[in-house]
Amino acid sequence: MRLPLALLLALSPAPPAEAPDTGAMDAHAAAHAAAVGVPGLAYAVVGPDGVEHAFRTGVDGAGEPVDADTAFLWGSVAKPVAATAAVVLARQGRLDLDAPVGDHLPAFSGRDVTVRDLMTHTSGIPERAAFAVTDRYGPDAPDLDARVRHLAGVRAAEPGGHEYSSANHVLLGAVVEEVTGDLEGHLRTAVLEPAGMDDAFTGAEGARAAGLTPGHRYLWGFPVADADGVDDGGAAYGYLGGTLNDLAAFARLQLDPDPPLLDAEALAGMREGAVPVPGSPQRYGLSWRRTTLSGTGEPVVFHGGATPGHAAMLVLLPGRERAVVVLQNAYAVAADDGIQGVAFDLARMSAGGAVPEPSPAWIPPAAAWGATALAAGLGAAALRPGRGRTVLGAAGGITAVAAAGLLAYAGPRSTLLWFPDLAAAAVAAGLLGAVLAVRGLAPLVRRRGR
Secondary structure, eight states: OOOOHHHHHHHSOOOOOOOOOHHHHHHHHHHHHHHHTOSEEEEEEEETTEEEEEEEEEBOTTSOBOOTTOOEEOGGGHHHHHHHHHHHHHHTTSOOTTSBGGGTOGGGTTOOOBHHHHHHTOSOOOGGGGGGTSSOOSTTSOOHHHHHHHHHTSOOOOTTSOOOOTHHHHHHHHHHHHHHSOHHHHHIIIIIHHHTOTTOEEHHHHHHHHTOOOEEEEETTEEEEEEOOOOTTOTTTTOEEEOHHHHHHHHHHHHOSSOSSSOHHHHHHHHSOOEEOTTSSOEEOSSOEEEEOTTTOOEEEEEEEEETTEEEEEEEEGGGTEEEEEEESEEOGGGHHHHHHHHHHHHHHHTTOOOOOOOOOOHHHHHHHHHHHHHHHHHHHHHOOSTTHHHHHHHHHHHHHHHHHHHHHHOHHHHHHHSHHHHHHHHHHHHHHHHHHHHHHHHHHHHHHO
């Protein structure tokens, strides 16, 4: 019997994906690191059977060459890992994703926020709420209970709309901790070990054992290896790390037709874009983002992340059964697109697309040097007696208010942590501006008073 052509095509195996030009990809990654000023970078192309190609360049925070054993922090790439651990609990019948968070965290009793809301970032908790409960280092850092209590007192919107905030995953980690009694232990037994993420680590002690070296922050355009903090309570939102092979193993898990910890359907369901991201073509699932690659229209699922000093990105190309993972040991918020964009470039190249030449990340040093020049100008003006006091006083007052606003949004600690050079220059400019405001405007106030 002659079968219809459509049926023959349906029964025929899909043609293998064209092999990417890894030589061109390596050259692009190296050019990106040089242009942006990233001291160390590693990336891998991953297929269903594991790493198909890996490339490493540069040095770690101790000046040693980046190699297969070099550890990085992954930032918010920890979120899909933690969400996977929560879904494992749900499949075991130990956690209801649609139950109120208050069932597990008494501080949230009576609220409509569900565990699923935490993973889709639809809890109503604002982005800025995360600053007080994340990136807390050392023995005096608050434990998860204290962070939960703080977040319970934050003014939040009604659940439903998406607003990305790491505070959601602080709470998700607390829920998993309450259900299992050991958040980090459950992450390891439920996800890391079954996925083959053998050298992945959590916490400061784990980072030391893995040989994690300081990441690089940019100070006036120059990368400085001074970012060595690890949040012991941050495994669920950003302080999970490991080698390139560890992150590649998590990528391979997503491509495995017979994964070891959840069935492929459950993993694919997590990656579905459940809610729209306002102002973006993206959709957000259970701690995964879904969109299309610009220039190619290729559907991709991804998540990026950063800590002060490290950046990571995992990009899945489901239609090609391929993934690209990238780790870098430098980060600046103002250069996020320039630093993280290399992952999308490499994903486009792996899909046969063209990419532009890497360009320097000029915004962070320009902002820092601009604020420094302003501080210097205000300092010079403060030393000049005589004319123009009212104008200089008004300018100084505006500068002082702007600097105070910058510090108030994230708080002094987070601002200095994420924007060290800009924050230092802004503080100096603000203080000098306040001096000028008092000197220049006080006589005017006195005259009006008389």
